[in-house]
Structure formats: C-alpha cells, structure tokens
Amino acid sequence: MxxxxxxxxxxxxxxRAFLTPSDSDSVSGDLLEQYREIVRPARGHRRADLWYVxxxxxxxxxxxxxxxxxFAVAFLARTALDWLVPPxxxxxxxxxSTFLGAGIVLLAAFQAAARSGSFAAGPVIGLATAxxxxxxxxxxxxxxxxxxxxxxxxNAIRTSGGLAEVLTLPLLMLLPxxxxxxxxxxxxxxxxxxxxx
Amino acid sequence: MAEVLGSFEQAVLLAIVRxxxxxxxxxxxxxxxxxxxxxVAAGAVHATLVRLERKSLITSSLGPxxxxxxxxxxxxxRLELAGLRALNEARAAVDNLWRGLEWPLKGHA
Numbered sequence: 368m369x370x371x372x373x374x375x376x377x378x379x380x381x382x383r384a385f386l387t388p389s390d391s392d393s394v395s396g397d398l399l400e401q402y403r404e405i406v407r408p409a410r411g412h413r414r415a416d417l418w419y420v421x422x423x424x425x426x427x428x429x430x431x432x433x434x435x436x437x438f439a440v441a442f443l444a445r446t447a448l449d450w451l452v453p454p455x456x457x458x459x460x461x462x463x464s465t466f467l468g469a470g471i472v473l474l475a476a477f478q479a480a481a482r483s484g485s486f487a488a489g490p491v492i493g494l495a496t497a498x499x500x501x502x503x504x505x506x507x508x509x510x511x512x513x514x515x516x517x518x519x520x521x522n523a524i525r526t527s528g529g530l531a532e533v534l535t536l537p538l539l540m541l542l543p544x545x546x547x548x549x550x551x552x553x554x555x556x557x558x559x560x561x562x563x564x
Numbered sequence: 565m566a567e568v569l570g571s572f573e574q575a576v577l578l579a580i581v582r583x584x585x586x587x588x589x590x591x592x593x594x595x596x597x598x599x600x601x602x603x604v605a606a607g608a609v610h611a612t613l614v615r616l617e618r619k620s621l622i623t624s625s626l627g628p629x630x631x632x633x634x635x636x637x638x639x640x641x642r643l644e645l646a647g648l649r650a651l652n653e654a655r656a657a658v659d660n661l662w663r664g665l666e667w668p669l670k671g672h673a
Contacts (some may be wrong), residue, residue: 370632394610396629396636397590401606403632405594425607 372407374399374419382423384485385430391483398422428499431492434475435499441467442500442537443507449527450511450520457527472496472544476551477558484559489552490545497544501537508533566649567619574654575600576612580622580641581651588627588638589613613641621647 382398383391398419407415445464454460475496476489512530524530569577579595580587593609616622622641629635643651 390610390614390639392629392636393589393626393639394606396633396638397588397593398606399636400590400630400633401593422606425605426610429607429611 370403372403372412372415374402375416378416378420378423380487381491382426384483384488384491385426385479387482388484427491427495430479430488431475431495431499434471434492434496436503438468438471438496439500439503439507441471442504443511446508446533447511450515450523453523453527468540469543469547472547473551473554476548477555480552480555481558481562482555484556484563486549486552486556489550489555490548493544493546493548493551494541496548497537497540501540504537505534566646566653567621569650569654572608573612573616574651576609576616577621577643577647577651580643580647585640587641590638592641616647617641619646620644621650 379395379399382395386394402415402419406418410418441464445460448460449457472493476493479488479492480486482488512524524533575596576592579592579599583591583595589606589610592613593604593606596609597604613622613624617624622643624639624641626637627640629637
C-alpha cells in the first residue's frame with residue numbers, strides 16, 4: 368500500500384467538477400483508496416495515473432454522451448434536410464440549427480455545472496459533447512452520402528455548402544463547444560451558488 | 565410487481581447483499597469486478613448506485629473516512645425491501661426461463 372501516493376491533481380479537480388457536492392468526498396475517496404491500495408502497488412506510478420485518468424474520463428463520458436448524441440442527431444437532421452429537401456433560402460434553417468446546437472451545448476454545460484457547483488464542468492462537457500458528437504456526425508454524413516448520391520442530391524449538396532463543409536464542420540465545432548460550454552458552466556455554477564446561498 | 569432489474573443492477577445489488585455493513589462504493593466496485601471477472605468503471609457503479617437509490621431500492625448514509633482515503637467520508641449502502649423484492653423477482657424470472665433444461669446446454673450449436 369502506498370498511503371502518500373497521489374493521483375494527478377488536475378484529474379481529481381476534474382472528477383469533483385462532475386460530482387454533486389454530496390458525492391464529491393465519498394466518490395473521490397473511493398477512487399483514491401483504490402488507487403493507493405490496489406492500482407498503484409500493482410501497476411506502478413505511470414500506469415496507475417493512467418488508470419485514474421481513465422476512471423475520471425468515464426465520469427465525463429457518462430455526463431456528455433446523451434448530449435453528444437442529441438447534438439449529432441440535430442446536425443444529421445439538418446444535413447439530411449438540406450440534401451433531400453433543399454430550401455430556396457438556407458438562412459432560416461441555418462439559424463434554427465445553429466441555435467439548436469448552441470442550446471444543446473449550453474444546456475449540457477449549465478446542467479453539469481449547476482449539479483456540481485463547479486464552473487469547470489462547463490467547458491469540459493462542452494468540449495466533450497462536440498468531440499463525442501464529431502465521429503457520430505461524420506459517420507452519419509458518410510452513411511447518408513452512401514444512401515443518396517444521385518445527381519439531384521449531389522447538386523443539393525453543392526448548393527448547401529458542399530461536402531467539404533459537412534465533413535469539416537464537426538471538427539470545427541470543438542472550439543465553439545469549449546466557448547459555449549464555458550458560458551453554460553459560468554451560468555450553471557452561479558445558479559448553484561444562488562440556490563445554496 | 566417489483567422493479568425490473570438489468571444484469572448490472574443485479575450485480576450491484578448482490579454486492580450490497582454480500583458486503584452487508586461493509587457495502588460502500590469502493591468495496592462494491594471490487595466485489596462487482598470480482599464476480600463479473602472483468603474491469604468495471606467506477607463511474608458505471610456510481611451511476612448505478614445513484615439510479616438504484618432514486619428508485620428507492622437502496623438507501624445510503626455517510627460514514628467516517630480513513631487515512632488511506634485522505635480522511636474522506638465513505639458512503640455506505642443498504643438494501644431496502646423494494647430492492648430485495650426486485651432481486652427475488654429477477655432470480656425467479658431466470659429460474660422460470662431455465663426450468664426443464666439441463667445446464668450446461670449440450671446441443672447442435
């Protein structure tokens with residue numbers, strides 16, 4: 368047993384950002400105990416740290432995965448509509464889908480930060496939502512393309528911004544995800560403080 | 565009719581039954597890993613415990629910490645009557661499915 372061994376500090380801060388105040392001590396204590404008593408003696412410093420970080424990322428994944436799925440569905444619905452039912456003017460549709468996507472990330476970050484009281488949950492979940500959604504969006508877009516690639520649809524794809532836009536947009540969403548997540552995180556943490564005041 | 569349980573929920577509830585007074589987060593994690601013979605994420609166990617408590621199948625209370633966990637409190641879990649009923653029904657359902665069959669199955673697969 369290595370009673371003084373400590374896992375990466377940043378990972379512990381991240382873990383606490385995703386736990387409710389009532390679970391924060393007990394869950395972080397459980398992980399610390401497991402780290403010190405079982406994992407560190409058996410696997411050594413580096414692999415034990417990796418284990419700890421993986422466990423923490425599991426908490427982030429569980430918080431972000433449903434929001435990411437929702438985000439990906441919104442993106443793919445917009446893509447499918449643009450390709451299969453192209454409008455004369457894309458502005459209204461673009462506004463709706465932009466606000467919907469931003470709303471999903473804001474809400475995810477707000478909820479996570481309001482639950483834990485830590486604003487840090489916001490940017491992390493914003494980034495995680497966009498990052499988990501990206502491969503889903505790319506796979507979905509490629510599937511759509513495999514199913515519909517007749518000349519009419521290919522023309523609709525060109526007029527809606529082109530294939531390159533659809534295939535790069537998921538990756539370009541990482542930075543907005545981080546920014547919107549930060550805003551949602553600040554709002555959520557503020558609400559948590561107001562509630563507990 | 566009692567709450568229908570998934571297999572992971574059953575594993576967590578049975579770990580609480582086995583551990584009795586010692587059923588806190590980390591002990592439950594290790595018990596589930598041992599019984600399922602695979603690594604299990606702490607987050608998966610925590611999420612399941614939260615869900616089971618929300619369904620009133622278990623209750624929890626905080627206990628003292630120890631030096632190895634930096635003095636942080638331990639959350640102990642207790643099976644409630646509804647949880648006991650749900651486990652019994654889950655077992656009865658599996659027994660019903662297997663009734664009349666010999667285990668292990670031998671056949672044409």
